[in-house]
Amino acid sequence: MPSFDIVSEVDMSEVENAVQNVMREVGTRYDFKGSKSTVEVVDGGIKVFADDDMKLNQMHELIRGHLQRRSIGPGQLDYQKIDPAAGASVRQMIVVKEGIDRDMARKIVKEIKGSKMKVQVSIQGEELRVTGKKRDDLQSAMQFVKDLGLEQPVQFKNFRD
Numbered sequence: 469m470p471s472f473d474i475v476s477e478v479d480m481s482e483v484e485n486a487v488q489n490v491m492r493e494v495g496t497r498y499d500f501k502g503s504k505s506t507v508e509v510v511d512g513g514i515k516v517f518a519d520d521d522m523k524l525n526q527m528h529e530l531i532r533g534h535l536q537r538r539s540i541g542p543g544q545l546d547y548q549k550i551d552p553a554a555g556a557s558v559r560q561m562i563v564v565k566e567g568i569d570r571d572m573a574r575k576i577v578k579e580i581k582g583s584k585m586k587v588q589v590s591i592q593g594e595e596l597r598v599t600g601k602k603r604d605d606l607q608s609a610m611q612f613v614k615d616l617g618l619e620q621p622v623q624f625k626n627f628r629d
Contacts (some may be wrong), residue, residue: 471599471608474576474613474626475570476620478544483564484509486534493530504557505529514562517553524550524558531562541621565620567594572620579616585609603629
């Protein structure tokens with residue numbers, strides 16, 4: 469029986485490359501001259517340190533832009549609370565979301581079942597397995613999930629005939 473998996477994955481090496489490019493750009497930009505602003509990848513997230521809120525917002529734009537160029541959508545990023553540091557400087561942790569959480573998985577399952585497609589959907593940890601009798605049914609299910617407009621990007625893996 470044909471099947472495929474719906475997953476939400478991020479290639480962390482691409483995140484590291486994007487962060488390195490951000491640091492290179494920060495080093496050359498005039499508005500960051502003399503600044504102690506830094507960005508680094510730490511255990512499943514991005515740690516941002518900036519001199520003030522304005523520079524932090526500029527760092528967010530740089531990070532989003534460089535990640536977008538590497539096919540990592542802004543929906544993959546979860547911005548944590550901004551912590552004040554020494555002086556006027558601030559730091560923030562940005563968690564890179566991987567896997568489909570329970571609420572989002574239930575929403576996808578409910579939408580697919582509500583569409584009356586001839587496929588079965590099961591939640592398997594942080595991914596969804598979609599099975600059906602025909603390849604065309606699975607392809608229409610893929611298109612349906614793409615058209616849902618989910619806030620977190622999803623990928624389709626392990627398509628088996």
